[in-house]
Amino acid sequence: MAELHLYSYQSCPFARRTRMTLIEKGLDFALTEIDVRNKPDNFNAISPYGKVPVLLHNGERIYESAIINQYLDEVFPQPPLMPADPFHKAQARIWMDYCDSRFSDASWRYIRATGDVEKLPQALAELEDCFRFVETGMRECGPGPYWLGDSISLVDIQFMPFFQTYAQEPGFELIPDDCTRLRAWVAFMRDRDSYMRTAALAA
Ligand SMILES: N[C@@H](CCC(=O)N[C@@H](CS)C(=O)NCC(=O)O)C(=O)O
Missing domain, CATH: 1.20.1050.10 (Glutathione S-transferase Yfyf (Class Pi); Chain A, domain 2)
Known part of the structure; x- marks a missing residue:
């Protein structure tokens, strides 16, 4: 399993935030594109709110773009994307x-x-x-x-x-x-x- 796996949708501004954060951090990630207007049957098992983005990190699930991005900043601190103080x-x-x-x-x-x-x-x-x-x-x-x-x-x-x-x-x-x-x-x-x-x- 890839260490980082993102469920995303190309037109979604929230998912785009997380893709931008992963790129800014220089992190490799697997990407699954979800058509949010025609979601796969099992998607709620992956995403409790039925929304993208969802990130799996070593199999652990994180959702809500702002929370995912702060998580990524804490786990992969370089380059820092939040002020220190x-x-x-x-x-x-x-x-x-x-x-x-x-x-x-x-x-x-x-x-x-x-x-x-x-x-x-x-x-x-x-x-x-x-x-x-x-x-x-x-x-x-x-x-x-x-x-x-x-x-x-x-x-x-x-x-x-x-x-x-x-x-x-x-x-x-x-x-x-x-x-x-x-x-x-x-x-x-x-x-x-x-x-x-x-x-x-x-x-
Ligand atoms: N507060 C969420 C919003 C995510 C969101 O609204 N994603 C939309 C696509 S832009 C979605 O997945 N919609 C599917 C649905 O609501 O069924 C976040 O920041 O991650």
């Missing part, structure tokens, strides 16, 4: 939580509203509020070029797939011009090898 680590976790509790929802709502003239203005306004919140927070983190500073972290990996969800880019063109730190970050991260090698496919 507790306060900065807490800040990183707050951003990761913001991504999943607010930003990703606003991003999905925008994607679902495209083409719906009634829902689109509200969805766009919500997404813009998120961009502005992020811009303020990123500026407090410093000039970058990464989210937290001068090296990549799980915060970059947590957010970046939401700028190319289901092969759409519900982000970059919509980021207000004055959100300069966020715009520069997306432009910079788009060239990252782990991002380019995990490009989303149209669902």
